[in-house]
Amino acid sequence: MERTGEPAAPIARGKFHNYILSIPKPHPQLTNQKTTPGILPTAKQSWKDLFNFKQRILVTNPTTNHTSTEWGKPVPLRNPISLLAQLSAKDWLFFIVGFCAWTADAFDFHALSIQQVKLAKYYNTSKTNISTAITLTLLLRSLGAAMFGLAGDKWGRKWPMVFNMVILGVLQIATIYSATFPQFLGVRALFGLFMGGVYGNAIAMALENSPVDARGLMSGILQQGYSFGYVCAACANLGVGGGDESWKTVFWIGAGVSIGVGVVRCFFPDSQQFLDAKKEGKKKGSATAGAFWRETKVMLGQEWKMCIYCIILMTWFNYYSHTSQDSYTTFMLTQKELGNSSASRASIIMKTGACVGGTIIGYFSQWFGRRRTIICAALISMALIPAWILPEGERNLSASGFFMQFFVQGAWGVIPIHLNELSPPAFRSSFPGITYQLGNMISSPSAQIVNAISESHFVKSRSGKRAEAYGPTMGIATAIIALGIAATTALGPEMRGREFEKTKPAGMNISEGGNGSSADDVEFGSISDKAQVGQCEDGGRTIDEKK
Numbered sequence: 001m002e003r004t005g006e007p008a009a010p011i012a013r014g015k016f017h018n019y020i021l022s023i024p025k026p027h028p029q030l031t032n033q034k035t036t037p038g039i040l041p042t043a044k045q046s047w048k049d050l051f052n053f054k055q056r057i058l059v060t061n062p063t064t065n066h067t068s069t070e071w072g073k074p075v076p077l078r079n080p081i082s083l084l085a086q087l088s089a090k091d092w093l094f095f096i097v098g099f100c101a102w103t104a105d106a107f108d109f110h111a112l113s114i115q116q117v118k119l120a121k122y123y124n125t126s127k128t129n130i131s132t133a134i135t136l137t138l139l140l141r142s143l144g145a146a147m148f149g150l151a152g153d154k155w156g157r158k159w160p161m162v163f164n165m166v167i168l169g170v171l172q173i174a175t176i177y178s179a180t181f182p183q184f185l186g187v188r189a190l191f192g193l194f195m196g197g198v199y200g201n202a203i204a205m206a207l208e209n210s211p212v213d214a215r216g217l218m219s220g221i222l223q224q225g226y227s228f229g230y231v232c233a234a235c236a237n238l239g240v241g242g243g244d245e246s247w248k249t250v251f252w253i254g255a256g257v258s259i260g261v262g263v264v265r266c267f268f269p270d271s272q273q274f275l276d277a278k279k280e281g282k283k284k285g286s287a288t289a290g291a292f293w294r295e296t297k298v299m300l301g302q303e304w305k306m307c308i309y310c311i312i313l314m315t316w317f318n319y320y321s322h323t324s325q326d327s328y329t330t331f332m333l334t335q336k337e338l339g340n341s342s343a344s345r346a347s348i349i350m351k352t353g354a355c356v357g358g359t360i361i362g363y364f365s366q367w368f369g370r371r372r373t374i375i376c377a378a379l380i381s382m383a384l385i386p387a388w389i390l391p392e393g394e395r396n397l398s399a400s401g402f403f404m405q406f407f408v409q410g411a412w413g414v415i416p417i418h419l420n421e422l423s424p425p426a427f428r429s430s431f432p433g434i435t436y437q438l439g440n441m442i443s444s445p446s447a448q449i450v451n452a453i454s455e456s457h458f459v460k461s462r463s464g465k466r467a468e469a470y471g472p473t474m475g476i477a478t479a480i481i482a483l484g485i486a487a488t489t490a491l492g493p494e495m496r497g498r499e500f501e502k503t504k505p506a507g508m509n510i511s512e513g514g515n516g517s518s519a520d521d522v523e524f525g526s527i528s529d530k531a532q533v534g535q536c537e538d539g540g541r542t543i544d545e546k547k
Helices: 028-032 039-049 080-085 089-113 116-122 127-155 158-176 181-195 198-207 212-240 247-265 272-283 289-325 328-334 340-368 370-383 385-389 394-412 415-422 430-442 446-456 470-490
Strands: 002-007 055-060 067-073 458-460 466-468
Touching: 080 212, 089 116, 089 127, 089 158, 089 181, 089 198, 089 212, 089 247, 116 127, 116 247, 116 328, 127 158, 127 181, 127 198, 127 289, 127 430, 127 446, 158 181, 158 198, 158 247, 198 212, 198 415, 198 430, 212 247, 212 340, 212 394, 212 415, 289 394, 289 415, 289 430, 289 446, 289 470, 328 340, 328 470, 340 370, 340 394, 340 415, 370 385, 370 394, 370 415, 370 470, 385 394, 385 470, 415 430, 446 470
Parallel strands: none
Antiparallel strands: 002 067, 055 067, 458 466
């Protein structure tokens, strides 16, 4: 970040927390300094900052200790190859396993969503009833995120992820042997509980050692593990054909992938950053269950507004992805009258666009800003809706689907690092996972709503037959959701470039002699002896003592 010397208005925030320019020793009075508090001042400033390409930073004079706010110039985009080269072999290992875990998670989920027609025939029920399984899965993911996310913050990412992935594989096998529809629903509900634990631990493990300049690019690549999982599931569906029982083969493949990722994760330790920080915390005698829960309580007291904001944001985003993709294969099979092979090929091309878009747009966010990037991608996707649902034929639908998902998942490509930067540093496994999955829980009826409305309204297909109105339903819903994402993001905070690599694990940041009853008992900074410049824009945290 390059300082310009140009003064800027103070950040609208109730308390100062993160980032100060180098000072010779800690100054505790700074952490209690206040500006105009409240949600509205933060939202107003966030909106204004959207139109200023510079970033707001705080600077402290080392002589007078006077703190002021200045504008800084964003770091220019770097060659992506040089960014990838910054990661060590060990960093790449952690990233790849996190990517594979997220891919396996997505494969297991989409093994159901893209085979709703087959499953409806197999269980002799409606597609709306089959989508109840999707709703149950999404409802219970938030509970799994809390369980495995807190376990990851307390004990590390390794064993919670191993257990999580192996049980996911077992539940995929249990789905295959579900003889009745109620059994099928019960297994998928339990599947959702364990599926929820993957996201938080996967992105924390994959991104916590990523260099600051490479975060946008790595976030974009990581998020596309979800799209890649969809592509793999669609390829498997294409390979097994359209038989009523062919869905079982796809579930067998998903089970093998999930268990395989869990087994591979057994063979290397937690990240060195986590192990060193945990060792440092144990030296101070604070690595206890009581300290962990006290720190969690303090964090929630400090960050409840941020929690609510992130849940709202992720609710919009989960409606965005599930509304635009879960029933798209069904839309092509019914309203567009494509065969199973043609619909599968179009789905694969569509999600290839998602993989490309998420990577490119996530990388672009490192320079253009997280919020600006999300807003632009969402609005462009809204403009593409007519071209997405009106064409006929496999080729046209493949092309329009490619560009639609390029921007839908392009906006999503910013989310892993955006959530990590908004998270309290010691809770980077649980906070993103829980807020993401609570958003998933609220948006869980999305596929069911789309199916129910589509099956009760009809349009004429190209052949003149009456067809269920999946196209208009998805188009209208996606437009509303895209506007919601743009508005919520425009009024929210951003902490691009936030430093969290040296933070101790949760439960080890309680100050000696503290009882966990106030914010002053928790050190939410790094364990470095030096304070330094940090960029904190758009209503985000600003000052934190680095003790």
